[in-house]
Amino acid sequence: MKLVMDWNEWSDLDAMGIAELVRNGEITPREVAQQVSAGVEALNPEINSVIEIFDDVVKDPLKDGMDPEGVFAGVPFLMKDLSSTVKGRLQEMGSLMMKGNRATADSFLTKQIRNAGLNIIGRTTTPEFGLCSSAENPDVYITRNPWNLDYTTCGSSAGTAASVAAGIIPISHATDGGGSIRIPAGVNGNIGLKPSRGVFSAAPNSSDLMNVVSAQGCHTRTIRDTAAFVDNCRGGAPGEFMPYWKPSESYTEQIRRDPKKLRIAVSHEWGDYRATPHIVAELERAAHFLEGLGHHVEWVVPDVNLHAAYEAQTSAYIMKFAQTISNILEQKGLERPPADLIEPMCIRVFEEGRFASYAERARMQGVFNKTSRELATFFEDWDIILTPVMASPTPLLGTKEYLTISDNPSVYNWFENLWGIFAYTSIANLCGLPGISLPMAEMENGMPFGIHALARQGDDGLLLQLGAQIERALDGKWNHGRKPAVHVSEI
Template identity: 90%
Template sequence: MKLVMNWDEWSNLDAMGLAELIRNGEITPGEAAQQAASGVEALNPEISAVIEVFDDVVHDPVKDGMDPEGVFAGVPFMMKDLGPTLKGRLQEMGSLLMEGNRNAADSYLTKQIRKAGLNIMGRTTTPEFGLCSSAENADVYITRNPWNLDYTTCGSSAGTAASVAAGIIPISHATDGGGSIRIPAGVNGNIGLKPSRGVFSQAPDSSDLMNVVSAQGCHTRTIRDTAAFVDRCRGGSPGEFMPYWMPSEPYTELIRRDPKKLRIAVSHEWGDYRATPHIVAELERAAHFLEGLGHHVEWLVPDVNLHAAYEAQTTAYIMKFAQTISNILEQKGLERPPAHLIEPMCIRVWEEGRFATYSERARMQAVFNETSRKLGIFFEDWDIILTPTMALPTPLLGTEEYLTISDNHSVYNWFENLWGIFAYTSIANLCGLPGISLPMAEMENGMPFGIHALSRQGDDGLLLQLGAQIERALGGNWNHGRKPAVHVSEI
């Protein structure tokens, strides 16, 4: 397959840069899709990030309704194999039980993505039902971190994280129910914004009412790409139960200006959880960097009952995933999850949560409400909370304590292990806050590490504005200007 440009040129372009070339007639959407497909062909045997390339869309980018007049003009894009549906396409959710599952219609967000000019040309990997932190069931696929193939990409936006980091595509879809945009962004060196509740629609098959902790989004390598994605894809479909946030000006304009002097609270001490000394040192460096940009920085833990929050979040996940599995079983006429088709921890979660009562849900929601109110009060005095993306280093592949193939017989102990490493991101899902992971730190072994920022609900633009200020100060050199070991530039 003839390439439209060399791989160095390709990987140095972000989505908006690629869109400009398309609008100028220098390349076509089809040529861009063919180049991305070539990148998948070359690298996927090593990283196992892409489940399927839609060859018909590669050859005819407008076949499924992509609008070439959209801001992205036909830039290649992948959808995580979970969440929004694609008409006529498979969606197998990382599960053997869902093999062959084909969708009848586009979700509302899918239509928004197509209107934005993004050419959906394939599916990226995810752990089963997005429940755990890594896509590594050998019976399905094992997605590897392009920075070091011995390590996980984390999850659940596993394949998206690896595809963007490896330079195959500049932007790809991701979802976040407790950190699943931000955590893999952090360990793969991407930018990952989890937006506020009320930015992206999950209609019609889900909604913020049914899926209160989950959010949609993307991975990118530049702030302007993330800003453009939010600007063009946001909003609710007809009949949404809640209002949707709309900014006073587009984020693509807002990020051109530095934010005001911000009050930034910094912490890694959340409830019973603490980061490792090296991660704390990286957080300190990030805090000093922000001080150097003129912001007020202070070490401070929000006055929130984090222990209660983690317990409520655990309850939320057990209920949410048990219901997901129950719905699938009902559709398939099954009474129980087949042990040879569903991973052990997913079965245990179903067993634990299938008979949950309304009283349990009400208690969970009361904690959500109290936590959200207290953080809201905190954000009356502070603009940003800065934390690490994770408390511990990126796990090696095969670290089963975080996986749904784990033999841990206690669902609650399994979730406790997750909170021990992913301590900082879930509060955004509980409270509907925006959170972003920025690739400005690294682990002791040289792999990337994200610094995580939270802000008040609806202030997604402030996070992007701060991210853009940092990006300019770094001269665009996220990850200290380094690229992964497995990268299209090495083809």
């Protein structure tokens, strides 16, 4: 099959750039879908990021209801195999237990994605139920980092991160319950925004009330793609418990201007956790860069009881995932998770959380409330908090202490291991704040590393505006202009 463009040209375009070519009649949605399909075929044997391509929608991009008049004009899109459902398609959630599970309807966000002109052509890998930090159960699949195949992509938006980084697709779906958009974006060299609470709907099967820590979003390679995705896919479905809001100005317009001089607090000291010396040096370099853009930058430790926050979030995740597994067991007429179909740590989480009381949930919510108030008070003096995206380097594949195939007998010790490396992102989920990972730094081994920025609730546009200012200052050269070892330009 002859492709519509060569791979260097393809990988230099973002989603909005491809959409412009489609609108100008230079290429068609079918041709660009075929390009992505060819990229998956070429690279998936190495990185294992895509579970399935929907060949019928590649052939006929209008088949499932994509609106070609939407802003993305038929640009291909991959869905993470978790959360938002796609009518008639498998959603197996990274679990042997869910093999053959097929969605009966589009979720609300899926409809918004189609209305925005994105053509959903396949699904990407995720760890079981999105609980852990890497999609690597050998009985399901192992997703590899395209920068170095010996390393994880982190997670839980694993396949999306690898697919975007490898140049296969410019934009792909992601979700974030504690950093699952931002962490894999950071270690794969992508842009990953976790939006504020009240931006993307979880309807109809969930809500912000039921699933308070989780958010949806995407990975991209440019700020304008992320801005366009949020502008065109946001909004609440009928019957939302929480208020859904829109800014007075679209993010697409806002990012055209530099932000005002910002007050930026920089810290890697986060509760009991500290980053490694090299990561601190990279954070310091990023802070100097922002100072050079005219912002006020100061090293400050937020006055927040982060120890209490981690304990509350551990409780939240145990209760949330125990309920997720309980619901699946009920649907299947089972009382307990089959040990051969559900991973060991997921079973332990189920056991720990299935009998949690309302009193335990109320205590958790009390800490959430107190933490949110403390951080909001901090944001009265600061516009941005700048941290690393992780406290330690990207783990090698097979680092079982972070995986749900871990044999750690203690659920709480397992979560403590997670907080030790993924220290900085989960506060945004607890408080409903926006957070973004920007590919500005790199590890000692040359792999990419994200610099993480947080803003007060509702200031998503400010994060994107700052990201756009940085992008312009870098002349668009995120990751110092480098590409991964496994990349479509090498096909």
